[in-house]
Every structure is written in structure tokens, then in C-alpha cells.
Amino acid sequence: DAETIITETTEKTPLDIVIVVDQSGSMAGNKLAELKKAATTITDLVYEEAKMHNVDHRIAMVGFAMGSTTQDSGSYPKFMNSEILTTGGAPIQYSDKASATLNNAYKNALVSVNVNGNKNSVITTAIDSIAASGATAANIGLTMAANIFAQNSIEGTNRTRVVIFMTDGEPTSWASYDEKNVANP
Numbered sequence: 001d002a003e004t005i006i007t008e009t010t011e012k013t014p015l016d017i018v019i020v021v022d023q024s025g026s027m028a029g030n031k032l033a034e035l036k037k038a039a040t041t042i043t044d045l046v047y048e049e050a051k052m053h054n055v056d057h058r059i060a061m062v063g064f065a066m067g068s069t070t071q072d073s074g075s076y077p078k079f080m081n082s083e084i085l086t087t088g089g090a091p092i093q094y095s096d097k098a099s100a101t102l103n104n105a106y107k108n109a110l111v112s113v114n115v116n117g118n119k120n121s122v123i124t125t126a127i128d129s130i131a132a133s134g135a136t137a138a139n140i141g142l143t144m145a146a147n148i149f150a151q152n153s154i155e156g157t158n159r160t161r162v163v164i165f166m167t168d169g170e171p172t173s174w175a176s177y178d179e180k181n182v183a184n185p
Helices: 028-052 102-110 123-129 138-150 179-183
Strands: 017-022 058-064 158-168
Touching: 017 028, 017 138, 028 058, 028 123, 028 138, 028 158, 058 138, 102 138, 138 158
Parallel strands: 017 058, 017 158
Antiparallel strands: none
């Protein structure tokens, strides 16, 4: 007598997630603590999913803010506090000119969330390094996310791309809504 065995398999799709966080001055204090807590919760959930289903989910984290809308000025560089946080070292600052260093950082920004059964410490370090200073420049954060995806081809893979955008408000240039310089560059 033959016995029938039914096996059910579910294949989990690996994710490439870019977490884009607001590092502007309005995020100081309790908002910054809550932002870090939310980022930790998200990355913990992704890690548990990766570990449970043996799938290579990758995370990149970028922060955005701005010192000046037009140029470096005194102690406020134009792209102050806009940076790639998941570098494994010091954050790499965004600039408005493409460079080999910046493109290499974009290419390496996505890191596996699960490293030898443990949550990748690069992600934890990135979350710890989030700091609040400068004006809101959401467009820069989203541009960095697009550049990370542009430098990491998924052609021939079944990876899914996700952007998680975390902010407290509207694009501003220091004290007011700035459609010309921030919202529609």
C-alpha cells in the first residue's frame, strides 16, 4: 500500500529595504528617541523574519536634513546631516555631485540583516548614530534611496524593493514650507 505525503512549501521573497529617516532639528528630544525605537522595531521584525525563513533580507539606512538651500555657509554645510548610515564605519555624507566614494557607499549600503544568526551590528550602529540637526530635506533622503537601488541591480533575482520613510512633517527650509528649494527641486 502506497502512502501519500503532501509537503507544503512557501518561498519567502528576499527584501531590499531602505529606511529613510528625518534627521532635521525638529526631530530632537522625544521624537528622536521614538524614531530610533521605531527603526529598531522594524529592523528587529525583519531580522526575525529573515532568521525564521532563512531568507537574505537586506537593509540600508539613510538620514536626511539640510544646512543651507543653496551652498555651504559657515558652520552649516548645504547637505548637513544627509548621509548614508549603514556604512560599517562613519556615515558617508551626501553631496550634490556624484563621486566614486559616494557611489561605492550606495553600492554597499544594503547589508544583510542576519549575519551568522545574529542581527547585523552595522544596522544597530546606524540607528544609534541618528542625530537631529538642520532643516528638513525629504527630497535628499528619497534621492539617496533611489541611488542605493540604482547601484544595486536586482536583475535576474526575485528581490523586492521597499522604502520606509520616517519623518515628522513637511519639507521645510529652516522655518517655513519651501516648495521651490525642497519639495520640488
